[in-house]
Amino acid sequence: MALAIGIILGCCALGAGICMGIGAIGPGIGEGSAVAKACEAIGRQPESKGSVTSTMIMGCAIAETTGIYSLVVAILLIFVAPNIFVNILKSAM
Amino acid sequence: MEQKMNIRFKITDVLYLIGAVLPFVFCMVLKILTNTPSEGINITGAMIYFTIPMPLQNLLITEAQINSWAVIISIFFLCLYFTHGLSVKANLKRQIIAEWIVEKTQSLVSTNMGDFFKGYAPFIAAIMGISAFSSLMALLGLYAPTSDINIVGGWAILTFALITYYKLKGGLGNYLKGFTEPIFVMLPLNILGEVATPVSMAFRHYGNVLSGSVIAVLIASALQGLSNLVFGWLPGILGDIPFLQVGLPAVLSVYFDIFSGCMQAYIFAMLTMLNISGGFPQDEYEKRLLKKQSKKNKKINSKI
Structure with missing residues (x-):
């Protein structure tokens, strides 16, 4: 049981890291x-800066x-998902 | 007589200002009474005050809802204050500010949406004002209503209803035909794209504000650890005071709360304007209008 919970927490953290990094x-x-491109445009036409x-x-x-x-998904993975997954696991046991 | 009017005018002014400030004070008192202090990193959603039993699902009255109502009431009283004592010759400073706001939003709407949507200036100004005030609420230490997806999702659904309403003005047949536009195979993709508009608007606004608050909490807790490490050797209670937490998070909140909050309000209003005016089929609408008018004329002629 402890091992399963550990795997869930680790995978959630890993998933959040990969999600944020690639995203x-x-x-x-x-x-x-x-x-x-905006800098180029301003350099060519300084009067259109605004x-x-x-x-x-x-x-x-x-x-x-x-x-x-991806940030929202990462936040959900860190703060919300572990509780839900662990509860599912406990109810299945 | 004049002086009496003057006193009455000033009393009303003060009442309006109190009405604008009081909702925020009420929210702060409510937060102080209900919140329990917590150690370390603690990120939760909006606090649920009480639930109202409903047939389908219980209605939750949360912090986000109460705070957004406070924003609405506060903006209402601010509007009353700004439009109090209007005259043809602007002799009050606030009238100049109010005129500036109205002119700016009207010119913004007429350049982005065209002349047909001129009446949308109050709606756009309302969206901008409520969004900016809600995001700036985080400066007072309150829960910003925009960092709850339900609040922003509600505004996005409102925008979606308006977009669909103006698309339907070109006729139901044209609206349905628009889904199979390049070829018939694109139908599911087009429906997905239609639904994606409000979802992406809501998630953009909510994600930006939420990320600001999450980063603020992370940095505050990190600074607490750092100050424990650096000043931990001080004797007695001095060692427990997190000195590094003073001032430093405020610099970050200039970007995450003020700049990002106002930015997202502007972008939400801008996307609302562009989506509503972009989906509106001008040519079809004018054709339909002409047809209707010619039918009416025929009826009148036949009666005569």
Whole structure:
């Protein structure tokens, strides 16, 4: 029983780590390229700085969505899932 | 007579301001009375105050609901305060602020949604205000209603209903036909995409605010451990005081609470505007309007 609970807790922690690690790659690359392009645009046309910046922040926040999904899943795996899984295990025993 | 009016005016002002502040005080008192202090990392959802038995499922009255009602009441009294004593010549400072807010939201709505949706300015301003106030509530140490998925999910469902309503204005046939748009095989994917809009809106807002509060708790507990390590040798009660917790979390809350909260409010309002105006079939709607009018004209002509 102790071994089973240990395996559940370890797998939840491992899953949360992998989820957050892989899920952060996409938004990181996406936001980085968006900011790079915005910097290019501001360098070419300094007078359009205001509108470019606001559009960029908006786009960044939308590109962040998938990262946020993985964050929510990781939080659920760490704080919510272990209790549920252990309860299922105990009721099955 | 004038002075009497003046005194009455000032008393109403003070009453409105008290009405705007009192809900937050009430929430704080409720939190102090009900919360039990806890050691270490403790992340839980909203606290359930009491349950109301309902036929299908028990209705839970949680901290998030009470806090969001407090925000609503507070914004209501703030609006009353800002519009109190309006005159043609703006002789009060607050009238200038109120006019600035109204003009900004109207220009935002008319540039993003077009002239057909001009009447949506109050709705968008309401969404922005309630979202920003709810997120900024975390600054007072209260539970931010936006870090509960149920609250934000409710707003997203409201937006979804509006999107569908305006899509249906082009006629039911066109709405159903839109699901099989490029080819018929895309039907399940299109239905999924339709449902994904409110879900992604709700999760984006909720996840951003929740991540801020989770990181704040983690950092606070880490600082407590660090200060125990560094100042633990001090004699008596001095060794137990977490000195490093003073001030440092506040710097982080500037980003996670203020910037992120206002940002998410803006983005939620922006996506609402873009989705509502983007789904609206302008050409079909005008065609239908013309058809209806010609039918009406025919009826009137035949009667004559």
